[in-house]
Amino acid sequence: MAPKVLISDKLSDAAxxxxxxxxxxxDFQPDLGKDKDKxxxxxxxxxxxxxxxxxxxxxxxxxxxxxxKVIGRAGIGVDNVDIPAASKKGIIVMNTPFxxxxxxxxxxISMMMAVARQIPEANASTHAGKWEKSRFMGVELTSKxxxxxxxxxxxxxxxxxxxxxxxxxxxxxxxxxxxxxxxIGVEKVELDELLCRSDFxxxxxxxxxxxxxxxxxxxxxxxxxxxxxVNCARGGLVDExxxxxxxxxxxxxxxxxxxxxxxxxxxxxxxxxxxxxVTPHLGAATTEAQENVALQVAEQMSDYLLxxxxxxxxxxxxxxxxxxxxxxxxxxxxxxxxxxIGQMTDEPxxxxxxLFDGEASEMNLKALTAATIAGIMxxxxxxxxxxxxxxxxxxxxxxxxxxxxxxxxxxxxxxxxTVVTDKRERSVAGTVFSDGKPRFIQIKGINIxxxxxxxxxxxxxxxxPGIIGSLGMTxxxxxxxxxxxxxxxxxxxxxxxxxxxxxxxxxAAAIKALEDTGLFQQVKPLTFNV
Ligand SMILES: NC(=O)c1ccc[n+]([C@@H]2O[C@H](COP(=O)([O-])OP(=O)(O)OC[C@H]3O[C@@H](n4cnc5c(N)ncnc54)[C@H](O)[C@@H]3O)[C@@H](O)[C@H]2O)c1
Ligand SMILES: O=C(O)[C@H](O)COP(=O)(O)O
Numbered sequence: 172m173a174p175k176v177l178i179s180d181k182l183s184d185a186a187x188x189x190x191x192x193x194x195x196x197x198d199f200q201p202d203l204g205k206d207k208d209k210x211x212x213x214x215x216x217x218x219x220x221x222x223x224x225x226x227x228x229x230x231x232x233x234x235x236x237x238x239x240k241v242i243g244r245a246g247i248g249v250d251n252v253d254i255p256a257a258s259k260k261g262i263i264v265m266n267t268p269f270x271x272x273x274x275x276x277x278x279x280i281s282m283m284m285a286v287a288r289q290i291p292e293a294n295a296s297t298h299a300g301k302w303e304k305s306r307f308m309g310v311e312l313t314s315k316x317x318x319x320x321x322x323x324x325x326x327x328x329x330x331x332x333x334x335x336x337x338x339x340x341x342x343x344x345x346x347x348x349x350x351x352x353x354x355i356g357v358e359k360v361e362l363d364e365l366l367c368r369s370d371f372x373x374x375x376x377x378x379x380x381x382x383x384x385x386x387x388x389x390x391x392x393x394x395x396x397x398x399x400x401v402n403c404a405r406g407g408l409v410d411e412x413x414x415x416x417x418x419x420x421x422x423x424x425x426x427x428x429x430x431x432x433x434x435x436x437x438x439x440x441x442x443x444x445x446x447x448x449v450t451p452h453l454g455a456a457t458t459e460a461q462e463n464v465a466l467q468v469a470e471q472m473s474d475y476l477l478x479x480x481x482x483x484x485x486x487x488x489x490x491x492x493x494x495x496x497x498x499x500x501x502x503x504x505x506x507x508x509x510x511x512i513g514q515m516t517d518e519p520x521x522x523x524x525x526l527f528d529g530e531a532s533e534m535n536l537k538a539l540t541a542a543t544i545a546g547i548m549x550x551x552x553x554x555x556x557x558x559x560x561x562x563x564x565x566x567x568x569x570x571x572x573x574x575x576x577x578x579x580x581x582x583x584x585x586x587x588x589t590v591v592t593d594k595r596e597r598s599v600a601g602t603v604f605s606d607g608k609p610r611f612i613q614i615k616g617i618n619i620x621x622x623x624x625x626x627x628x629x630x631x632x633x634x635x636p637g638i639i640g641s642l643g644m645t646x647x648x649x650x651x652x653x654x655x656x657x658x659x660x661x662x663x664x665x666x667x668x669x670x671x672x673x674x675x676x677x678x679a680a681a682i683k684a685l686e687d688t689g690l691f692q693q694v695k696p697l698t699f700n701v
Pocket of ligand 2: 223224225245246247248249271452454455456
């Protein structure tokens, strides 16, 4: 059945066309995002949800999204998506980090110019038939200092344009390296210096616990007198109440805001103050940007739903379509290795160590690691996937480590997974043969070459005669057909293992019969998602 996607915000028609062209069923309901109850009612039907900022993908919506695999944000900010809740449920959240950055930077520059020359008020006054030539005295931008808070994609474009306007530019961004600052031609400063030196300040940071209220009442008091503030990033970065007071007192000369603490903003302390320019979250509102983000999000979501390729996800490592094809069998192998260990382990896991050798070590290890952890966690929750597993492992305090090596032994490459609990360490290794089929090649340090099937039986025993006969007879007596029978032993330890790939689940009676022989140390039926 074709995957089904809901577009619940106003996206360009280009997105609808892309989904259709890729064979995906698409429901375009651009106003649904505003109706929380309706969204809650229908979300369970969809594999994908494409949104902008109006739809709030809350924990409640995500809990009701029983089929959802991907949320695609046609834009940058994902503060309207509960990413931890999505991750725990195995839902990928992706955005389009570059599609609207030029447009938003241009909006910030426009807003800065508008507030420098009071254009909106002059425009309204002139339309009203007044000719108030002496009322609207502005300031020049040339040689003024622009303080940029956040020098990422949008901040860097704003810096470039401001330098073109012959402004002096200083940036505060704790993650900006000196090399990058030099490359983009900006002076890197601390926040306090930026606050007291800037004639204009523009913000280009996401809304996080660290950036929330970054222009607090206390910081507004530190601003240079006559400063003008531009916010085209997110509401919540500025204490709007304190800024309104500073505007009224004349400490701040002007403000230009595109975003507000509460949106849609029908009221704000900033509304109707002189020399405050406001727009209704128009930063990304150009034909070009909307076309870019719609095309990109639809392509990314389709790729994921149809091929497993992951691009621009916030809660999962990227996997290109090419990688997804090559890595498919290795992802399956690592899931099986994890699954084997998960089914064998009944006590809490403290650590997972994964060794990647040869060919395997050259792949996307983040993805293979995520698949291994998912395999291990599936025993506790069969819905665990590569998105949710690392989050759950972290929550449980499980230490995950990976090692790469290239010992080019008997195999082109292999993966070995070791799980550590309070009681023991347990290891299993596997490889992918040239036929693309994953195989187990070592269990408990004992070499084996076992094909992996949906239903399997794993036994361990002392290396003595009579074991194979007992296994064969018991399976026959319980009407279980054996598709493949693999043995391995450690002569040094006097230990042997067997892996049987059988056509149907091994019944409890067969397990009991084998246990009753007293020949086996362990008799464990296993299932794999082949
Ligand atoms: N108004 C709009 O329509 C509109 C459009 C697009 C984006 N946005 C907003 O703009 C924001 C920035 O977008 P971007 O593409 O430049 O993102 P980005 O991730 O490329 O850049 C953000 C920058 O902020 C910096 N940063 C993070 N925490 C910081 C802190 N505590 N102090 C200072 N700097 C910090 C990061 O190091 C990074 O360089 C988005 O998160 C989004 O909320 C708004
Ligand atoms: O983060 C973004 O990309 C912008 O805030 C744009 O939001 P919008 O898609 O709702 O216009």
